[in-house]
Amino acid sequence: MREPSVLDYLKSKIAPWKYPGVEIPKSKAWDITDSDLIEGAEPGSPEQPRIPVSLEPDSSTQISHQAIQIPETQAAERKIAWPWLSLFALALALIAQYTLEPGPNRSWIPGLVFYSIALLIAVWAYLRGEWEIPPFTKVVFAQETLTIRTYPLLFGILLGILSFAASGGNRFTLLNILLLILSLVFLVWAFWIPGKRSPSNTDHLAANLSRSQWTLNISAWTVVIIVAFVLAAFFRFYKLSQVPAEMNSDHAEKILDVIRVLDGQTMIFFPTNGGREALQFYLVGVLHKIFGIDLEFMALKIITTMTGYLSLPFIYLLGKDLVNRRVGLLAMLFAAVAYWPNVVSRVGLRLPFYIFFTAATLYFLLKGIRSGKRNYFILTGVILGISLYGYSADRILPLLVLAAVGIFLIHKNTKRHRKQVIISTIILIIIAGVIFLPMLRYMVEDPNGFLFRTLSRMGTVERPLPDPALEIFLKNLGKALLMFFWNNGEVWPVSVPHRPALDIISGALFALSIVLLLVRYIQKKNWLDLFWLVSIPILLLPSVMSLAFPKENPNLYRTAGAMIPVFLILGIALDGLIQSLSSRLGKQGPKLAWGLAIILVSLSAAFSYHLVFDQYYNQYKFSAWNSTEMGRVVQDFTETAGEVENVWVMAYPHWVDTRLIGMIAGYPLRNFVLFPEELGNLPNDPGAKLFLIKPEDNTSISMLFNKYPDGWMDEYTSAVETKNFLMYLVPPASNQ
Numbered sequence: 227m228r229e230p231s232v233l234d235y236l237k238s239k240i241a242p243w244k245y246p247g248v249e250i251p252k253s254k255a256w257d258i259t260d261s262d263l264i265e266g267a268e269p270g271s272p273e274q275p276r277i278p279v280s281l282e283p284d285s286s287t288q289i290s291h292q293a294i295q296i297p298e299t300q301a302a303e304r305k306i307a308w309p310w311l312s313l314f315a316l317a318l319a320l321i322a323q324y325t326l327e328p329g330p331n332r333s334w335i336p337g338l339v340f341y342s343i344a345l346l347i348a349v350w351a352y353l354r355g356e357w358e359i360p361p362f363t364k365v366v367f368a369q370e371t372l373t374i375r376t377y378p379l380l381f382g383i384l385l386g387i388l389s390f391a392a393s394g395g396n397r398f399t400l401l402n403i404l405l406l407i408l409s410l411v412f413l414v415w416a417f418w419i420p421g422k423r424s425p426s427n428t429d430h431l432a433a434n435l436s437r438s439q440w441t442l443n444i445s446a447w448t449v450v451i452i453v454a455f456v457l458a459a460f461f462r463f464y465k466l467s468q469v470p471a472e473m474n475s476d477h478a479e480k481i482l483d484v485i486r487v488l489d490g491q492t493m494i495f496f497p498t499n500g501g502r503e504a505l506q507f508y509l510v511g512v513l514h515k516i517f518g519i520d521l522e523f524m525a526l527k528i529i530t531t532m533t534g535y536l537s538l539p540f541i542y543l544l545g546k547d548l549v550n551r552r553v554g555l556l557a558m559l560f561a562a563v564a565y566w567p568n569v570v571s572r573v574g575l576r577l578p579f580y581i582f583f584t585a586a587t588l589y590f591l592l593k594g595i596r597s598g599k600r601n602y603f604i605l606t607g608v609i610l611g612i613s614l615y616g617y618s619a620d621r622i623l624p625l626l627v628l629a630a631v632g633i634f635l636i637h638k639n640t641k642r643h644r645k646q647v648i649i650s651t652i653i654l655i656i657i658a659g660v661i662f663l664p665m666l667r668y669m670v671e672d673p674n675g676f677l678f679r680t681l682s683r684m685g686t687v688e689r690p691l692p693d694p695a696l697e698i699f700l701k702n703l704g705k706a707l708l709m710f711f712w713n714n715g716e717v718w719p720v721s722v723p724h725r726p727a728l729d730i731i732s733g734a735l736f737a738l739s740i741v742l743l744l745v746r747y748i749q750k751k752n753w754l755d756l757f758w759l760v761s762i763p764i765l766l767l768p769s770v771m772s773l774a775f776p777k778e779n780p781n782l783y784r785t786a787g788a789m790i791p792v793f794l795i796l797g798i799a800l801d802g803l804i805q806s807l808s809s810r811l812g813k814q815g816p817k818l819a820w821g822l823a824i825i826l827v828s829l830s831a832a833f834s835y836h837l838v839f840d841q842y843y844n845q846y847k848f849s850a851w852n853s854t855e856m857g858r859v860v861q862d863f864t865e866t867a868g869e870v871e872n873v874w875v876m877a878y879p880h881w882v883d884t885r886l887i888g889m890i891a892g893y894p895l896r897n898f899v900l901f902p903e904e905l906g907n908l909p910n911d912p913g914a915k916l917f918l919i920k921p922e923d924n925t926s927i928s929m930l931f932n933k934y935p936d937g938w939m940d941e942y943t944s945a946v947e948t949k950n951f952l953m954y955l956v957p958p959a960s961n962q
Contacts, residue, residue, distance in 0.1 A: 309806045311351035316803065318344035319734035326711055326733075328725045334712060341711075344734075345741045352742050359746050359802045360549050362754050365596040367643050375416045382412035386660045393667040398492040402664060409660050410608075417653050419600055447551065454555060455538070458562030461834070462535045462571060466527055469843045470573060472850035473523045474719055477574055478885040481521050483507045485894060488514070494664045497675040500682065505615045506530070506576045521894055526574030534571025534578035538562055540585035541790060545797050547593060548754065552804070557797030559827050560735075561789060565837040566714075566727050570786050572838075573720050577783035579616030583609060584765065584787035587623055588630075592754075594650060595634050598643055603650035604657055611661025618679055619768035619784050626764050627654070630757050637753035683772040695773055702779045706766040709780040710736055710792065717781045718849045722841045727782060728792075729833035731826050736792055739799030761791045800826070851882035852949040856918055857890025859942060859953065860898070864891065868914035868958075874900035875918045876926040887918075902926045905933060915956035930954045 322340030326332070351357040389405035479499040484507045486493070496502040509529045510521070519525045538558050545554030561567055571578045586609045594602030610627065613620040631651050635644055659666075669676040682688045691698060709715065714727040726733055740759070747755035763770075769784035778784075800823065807819035856875070864870045870891075875884045875898040884899035900908075900917075902925050915934070919926050921941070930937065937956040944950050 307810045309351065309356045309803075309810055311347055311354065312357040312803055312806055315344045315348035315351055315357070315738060316734065318347065319738050320730060323711060323726070323728075323730045323733040323737070326726060327730065337711070341737060345737065348738050348742060349745055352745055357742065357802055357806055359742050360553065360798060360805060362548050362752060363550070365593075367598045367640065369642060370419055370598065370600055370646060372649060373419065378412045379416035382409050382416055382660070385409035385412060386663055389660075390663045390667050393494065393664040394671065396494050396497075396668050396671065398494055398664065406661070406663065409663075410657070413657060413660060414604055414608075417600060417604055417657075450555065451542075454559055454562070457831075458535065458538050458558070461563050461568055461831070461838075462531055465839060465843075466531060466572065467524055469839060470569075470719070470846040470850070471843070472847070472853055473574070473883075473886050473889075474850055475883045475885075476719075477523060477526060478883050478889065480506065480510075480526055480575065481889055481894060482885070484510045484514070484521055484525075487511045495668045495676060497672070497678075500679040501618070501675055501677075503576065503579075503615050503617055503620075505579065505612075522889060523574055527572060530574050530576070530578050531571045533582050534567055537567075537578070537582040537585040537790075540582075540589045541793060544585065544589050544592070544790070545794055547589070548794075549798055549801065553794070553797040553801045555797075556800050556823065556827075557793045560732050560796055560830060561793040563827070563831040563834045564732060564789070564793070565722070565729060565834040565842070566782055567786070567789055568834065568838045569720055569722075569842055570783050573783075575720075575783070576617040577619075577720065577786055579613070580619040580768075580783070580787045581789060583613035583616055583620050583623060584626070585790050587613065587627065588761075588790060591627055591630055591654075594654075595630060595647055598646045598650070600646075600650045600653060603654040607654040607657030608661065610654070611658035614658075614662050614665060619787065621680070622764065622767050622787070624658070625767075626761060627651075629760060629764055633757045633760065634753050637751065637756075683774055683778070686774065689774050691773055692776065698773045698776055699770065702770040702772065702776055703763065703766070706770050706780040706785060707763065709785065713780070715779065715781040716777065717783075718845060721782045722837055722845060725837075727780075727785075729830055729837065731830040731833065732793075732796060735796045735800055735826070739795045742799055742802070743795055758791050758795055762788050765791070847946055848948070852944050852946055852951075853882050853886035854890055855942065855944055855949075856882060856887045856951065859918070860887055860891040860916070863914075863916045868916060870896065872911055872913050872915045873918075874898055874916070876920070876923055876930075877901045878920040878923045878926070881920050902929055905929050908933075912959045914958045917954040917956075919952040919954060921950060921952055927952070927954075 318340050322337045322344055325340065326334065326337040348357060352359065385405050386409040389402050389409055392399065392402035392405055476499070479502070483496050483498065483502060483504075486496075487504075487507050488511050493504060496504055496507065506526075506529060510525050513519050513525055513529060514521055519528070538561060541561050542554040542558040545551075545557045547554075567578075567581060570581065587606055590602050590606040590609060593599070594606060606627070610623055613623055631647060634647060665676075678687065685691075705713070709727045711726050711728065711733050713724050714721050716723045721727075728736060743755050743759060746752070747759070765788035766780075766785050768787075769779045769781055772778045772784075804819040804823055807822065808815040811818055860870075860873050863873060870893055875882070875887060877884070877899050885897050887898055888894060888896040898918075902923075905926075915937075917926075917930055919930070927939070934954075934956040937954050940953045940955065942951050942953055
C-alpha cells in the first residue's frame with residue numbers, strides 16, 4: 227500500500243472518527259519543496275501543511291526538511307475507493323466529443339446532452355472532493371525598493387528619442403538599430419535589480435571545478451522530459467517537406483519580401499499584401515545567408531516550425547511554476563502532439579509567432595506578478611516589444627498583460643504587493659514601448675499602411691459590415707468559443723475545414739477543465755483561476771474582430787495564442803484526476819493513474835497524427851495547385867531545350883499563382899504569366915518555347931495552334947488526381 231501523505235496525517239487529526247490514525251516517528255526524511263505550498267491557503271488550514279517556513283528577503287520559500295515515517299500497517303488499513311464519478315464524467319465527455327466529430331449524420335444535440343450530464347457529474351465529483359484540482363503554488367512576495375539609476379534612465383530616454391528620429395522612411399539602418407539597442411541597454415540598466423551572490427554557492431562551484439573527475443547524474447524525470455521533447459520534435463518535423471505539400475499566394479509574397487531584405491530593402495514594416503510584420507523575413511534571410519537554404523517553401527517552414535516548437539518549453543515551465551511539473555509535462559505533451567498547433571506551425575507563414583510570444587509573455591509576466599520581482603516585468607517588456615514585429619495577432623498581447631494585472635489588482639493582495647506590481651507594469655510598458663519605437667515611427671508616417679489589415683477586418687475599409695457590429699461580434703465570439711468542440715472554420719490552408727480544433731481526448735478534457743476551474747474560482751476566488759478563464763476570449767479576439775469578413779472567423783491561426791491557456795488548463799484538470807486515482811487506489815494507484823494519462827496522451831497523439839498526416843495532407847494536396855510540378859517542368863526545359871525568356875504560363879481564372887512556378891524553377895523574380903490577348907505580341911524568337919496551359923483553357927489552346935502550327939501538345943500527368951496540365955512545345959526556328 228502507498229505511504230500516507232501529510233494531508234492524510236492532517237485528516238487523521240482533524241477527523242479521527244473518519245480517517246485512520248497516522249503517527250510520525252523520527253526517521254526517514256521526506257523532502258518537501260516550495261512547490262508543495264498552496265497559494266492563498268492560511269497556515270495550519272486543511273489545505274496548507276503545517277511545515278516550518280524560513281523566509282529570506284528576495285528569495286524563494288525555503289522549507290525545512292521534516293523526518294516523517296508512515297508505518298506500513300497504518301497505510302494498509304486505508305480502503306481502496308475508486309473515483310467513479312470522475313471517471314464517469316470523463317467517459318461521458320469523451321462520448322460527447324466523439325459525437326461532435328465530422329460525419330454524415332453529425333448533430334450538435336447528442337454532444338450537448340452528453341456534455342451537460344458529464345459537466346454536472348464532474349462538478350459533483352469536485353464538490354465531494356473526489357476530483358481535486360491541484361492548487362497553484364505559493365510564491366513568496368519579494369519586497370523591493372523603488373530603485374532607479376538616474377543617469378542610465380536619462381541616457382536611455384535620450385537614445386530612444388534619437389532612435390525614433392532616425393527611423394524615418396520605413397528603414398532599419400545601422401544607426402537606428404544601434405541607437406535602439408543602446409537605449410534598451412541603458413533603460414534595462416536603470417531599472418534592473420541585481421541578484422545577491424551567495425558565497426557558499428561560489429565556494430561550492432570552485433570546489434567542483436577543482437575535482438579531476440566529473441560525474442553526470444540524470445534523474446528519471448529528466449529522461450521523461452527528454453523523451454517528451456523528442457516526441458514533440460517528431461510531430462513537428464516529421465514529413466515537413468511533404469506536409470503541407472504546396473505553396474500558395476501568401477508564400478509567394480513572403481519569399482518576395484525576403485528577397486527585398488536580401489537586396490537591401492531593410493524595411494521596418496512591409497506594406498505589401500495588406501501589410502506584414504518583418505521578423506519572419508529577416509529570420510529566413512539569415513537562414514538563407516548562413517546555411518545556403520534555397521528561398522523555397524522549406525526555408526519558410528523551418529523558421530515557423532521551429533518557432534512553434536520553441537513555444538513548448540514555455541508551456542512546460544508555465545505549468546511547472548504555477549502548479550507542478552506534472553501539469554507542465556501534461557500540458558506540453560498535449561500541445562506537442564495536437565493537430566491545431568502542428569498545422570499552424572507547418573504552413574510556413576508568420577502565424578506561430580502568436581503562439582511563441584503568448585507563451586513567453588505569460589511565463590515571465592505571471593512570475594513577475596506573483597513574486598513582485600521587477601526583473602520579470604522587464605523581461606516581459608522585452609518579449610512584448612519584440613512580439614509586435616512578429617504577427618499582427620500579437621497586437622492583442624498588451625491587452626492580455628493589462629488584463630492579468632487588472633485581475634490581480636482587484637483581488638485580495640497586500641497594498642505593498644499591488645503598488646509594486648503597478649510600478650513594475652509601468653516599467654514593462656516603457657521597455658516594450660522603446661522596442662516599438664521604429665514601428666511607431668512608421669505608424670506615424672503611414673497610419674493607413676500599418677493599420678490597413680486590422681481596419682479592413684474590423685471596419686469598412688474594404689467592404690461595409692454585413693450586419694450591425696455588435697450582432698456580428700457576439701456571433702463571432704460564440705463561434706470562436708465553440709471552435710474547440712465543433713467547427714474550426716473553413717480556411718483550408720491552415721485547418722481541416724469544419725471540424726473541431728481539438729481532438730476527442732483534448733476536447734473532452736478541456737470542456738471538463740473549464741467548468742472545474744470556474745467552480746473553484748467561485749469557491750476560492752483565486753485570481754489566477756479567473757485570469758486563465760478570461761485569457762481565452764481575449765486571445766480569440768484577433769479572429770473574433772473580423773467583423774467585415776465574418777466567414778474568416780473562426781480560424782486556427784488568429785486564435786492560435788489561445789492554445790496556451792487551453793492546454794495549460796487541460797493539464798491542470800488531468801493532473802487532478804491523476805492525483806485522485808493515485809491517492810485512492812492504494813499501492814497500485816500511481817501506476818493506474820499514470821497508465822490512464824499515458825493512454826489519453828497516446829490516443830490524442832494517434833488522433834492528431836491521422837488529422838495532420840492523413841486528412842490535412844490530403845485535403846491540402848487536393849485544394850492547392852501543383853506549382854511544384856510545373857516549376858520542375860520549367861526547370862528541366864531551361865536546363866536542356868530552351869531559355870527562361872521563352873517560357874510562359876497561360877493565365878486562367880482561379881488557377882496557379884504563376885510567381886510560384888518561377889520560384890520553384892530557380893527564377894524567383896520572374897513571373898511567367900501570359901494573358902491570351904498578349905500572345906500576338908510575343909517577339910519572333912527562333913528558340914524553343916514552352917507554354918503551360920490549364921486543360922479547360924480552350925481559348926489559349928486554339929490561339930497557340932494558330933500561332934505555332936508546328937508545335938505539339940502533351941499532357942503532364944500529375945501525382946495528384948485532377949491536377950494534370952498541358953504543355954505546348956514549340957521547336958526551335960518555328961515562327962509565325
